[in-house]
Amino acid sequence: MPDLTLQRCASCGAELPERDARTSCPACGGLLALEHAPPAERGAALRDRFDARLRDAAAGHVADAAGAARASGVWRFRELIMPGATDADIVSQPEGNTPLFHRPSVAAWAGVDGLLLKHDGFNPTGSFKDRGMTVALTQARRAGARAVACASTGNTSAALAAYAALAGVPGLVLVPAPKGGAQQVALGKLAQTLAYGARTLLVRGDFDDCLRLVREGAERLGVYLVNSINPYRIEGQKSVALEILQQLAWNAPDWIVLPAGNLGNTSAVGAALRDAVRLGLIDRAPRIASIQAAGANPFASGYRENFATQHRVKAETVATAIKIGDPASWDRAAAVIREFDGVVTDVSDAEILEAKAAIDAAGIGCEPASAASVAGVRRLAREGVIRAGDRVAAILTGHVLKDPGVLLDYHRADHDAPLVNAPVEVDATLDALARVVDATAAAAGR
Numbered sequence: 400m401p402d403l404t405l406q407r408c409a410s411c412g413a414e415l416p417e418r419d420a421r422t423s424c425p426a427c428g429g430l431l432a433l434e435h436a437p438p439a440e441r442g443a444a445l446r447d448r449f450d451a452r453l454r455d456a457a458a459g460h461v462a463d464a465a466g467a468a469r470a471s472g473v474w475r476f477r478e479l480i481m482p483g484a485t486d487a488d489i490v491s492q493p494e495g496n497t498p499l500f501h502r503p504s505v506a507a508w509a510g511v512d513g514l515l516l517k518h519d520g521f522n523p524t525g526s527f528k529d530r531g532m533t534v535a536l537t538q539a540r541r542a543g544a545r546a547v548a549c550a551s552t553g554n555t556s557a558a559l560a561a562y563a564a565l566a567g568v569p570g571l572v573l574v575p576a577p578k579g580g581a582q583q584v585a586l587g588k589l590a591q592t593l594a595y596g597a598r599t600l601l602v603r604g605d606f607d608d609c610l611r612l613v614r615e616g617a618e619r620l621g622v623y624l625v626n627s628i629n630p631y632r633i634e635g636q637k638s639v640a641l642e643i644l645q646q647l648a649w650n651a652p653d654w655i656v657l658p659a660g661n662l663g664n665t666s667a668v669g670a671a672l673r674d675a676v677r678l679g680l681i682d683r684a685p686r687i688a689s690i691q692a693a694g695a696n697p698f699a700s701g702y703r704e705n706f707a708t709q710h711r712v713k714a715e716t717v718a719t720a721i722k723i724g725d726p727a728s729w730d731r732a733a734a735v736i737r738e739f740d741g742v743v744t745d746v747s748d749a750e751i752l753e754a755k756a757a758i759d760a761a762g763i764g765c766e767p768a769s770a771a772s773v774a775g776v777r778r779l780a781r782e783g784v785i786r787a788g789d790r791v792a793a794i795l796t797g798h799v800l801k802d803p804g805v806l807l808d809y810h811r812a813d814h815d816a817p818l819v820n821a822p823v824e825v826d827a828t829l830d831a832l833a834r835v836v837d838a839t840a841a842a843a844g845r
């Protein structure tokens with residue numbers, strides 16, 4: 400079959416064939432972007448095709464690889480992601496099809512009634528990274544990779560490990576080693592990576608050092624790099640925005656808000672909206688808001704200066720998933736913010752943790768970095784950038800159990816913060832239990 404996808408350098412325009420396993424431009428080192436053959440349909444016909452696949456997925460069952468590919472919320476949009484992939488090529492769990500919640504208590508906390516929470520922590524390994532990894536591992540197999548590798552703050556490594564196991568390709572991950580006795584990667588993520596069987600390297604350095612090292616290694620050692628600089632990762636991650644649009648019956652919200660670290664996801668959401676407008680899936684694009692942690696905010700600083708220069712910082716934040724000081728997808732993401740009338744802001748760790756406690760207490764939960772999106776909604780609503788009547792889809796990128804350490808540290812009896820729910824030690828007597836039941840019911844007015 401002829402190539403249906405071309406890889407093109409975003410800086411110098413050099414072209415690479417579809418299955419070339421290099422993940423940056425061999426001529427100038429720039430980031431690659433994918434150009435697909437246009438789908439046969441547009442507008443209502445293409446929407447109908449995607450909607451029919453959604454109905455089939457709901458009716459079907461997953462017995463084998465082809466069944467998983469048909470049920471996947473990523474591969475449902477395959478014309479926009481990897482049109483040349485056959486069911487036999489696809490490495491899928493399946494993934495995607497994550498819920499879009501409305502939780503009045505969280506909306507009230509943020510001050511925006513129309514706040515919806517797209518919970519990508521409901522993916523198979525508990526984060527949005529599965530959406531990009533199904534495509535990256537599909538491509539790794541098509542390109543005949545001998546191994547795949549990534550640098551990670553934790554979620555990418557968990558997704559790589561699971562999808563490499565599924566694909567039968569060896570996986571290596573580079574994560575920051577513990578520093579001063581403190582883990583630099585959330586416990587749940589490290590545990591998953593080990594469990595799924597990836598070779599796990601604890602690198603003496605931070606995420607930015609891990610990424611530099613794995614990029615060098617990929618170039619010299621012939622392993623396939625599956626960080627989000629890999630354009631196939633971005634293609635898969637586009638599906639989160641396409642799913643939001645489909646869940647809203649193709650009526651775009653006013654805003655899509657998401658946490659931002661290495662900026663792959665900001666780039667992916669923008670690329671999806673570009674496709675959706677170009678192909679007539681929606682008639683107007685939402686605005687995008689990318690939210691950083693105040694201690695890891697190079698992109699927010701760049702935004703304040705109209706992206707005149709690329710900023711780098713020494714990152715420090717409780718939200719380890721976005722503890723990134725030198726984001727790799729800066730150029731792509733800056734273009735997205737400009738194109739979609741976007742905004743970038745930053746929120747403190749205290750705001751992140753309070754937003755997380757509100758999301759957790761609504762019974763759905765998320766990991767700290769994910770809560771940055773909701774903290775960002777509140778900040779932008781208070782500043783009047785997001786208006787009270789706007790329809791806002793905030794992406795929750797990871798599951799509540801990803802980072803139990805931060806969670807347990809928040810809910811300490813001696814922690815003076817909103818929504819603290821410290822465990823209570825009691826004697827093993829009915830009296831002691833009765834006192835707690837009475838107090839709990841009374842506090843809830845029952």
Ligand SMILES: Cc1ncc(COP(=O)(O)O)c(C=O)c1O
Nearest residue numbers: 554660661662663664720796797
């Ligand atoms: C839970 C979570 N949220 C947000 C992000 C940020 O995404 P990106 O690095 O693509 O900006 C990450 C990245 O690792 C993540 O794991």
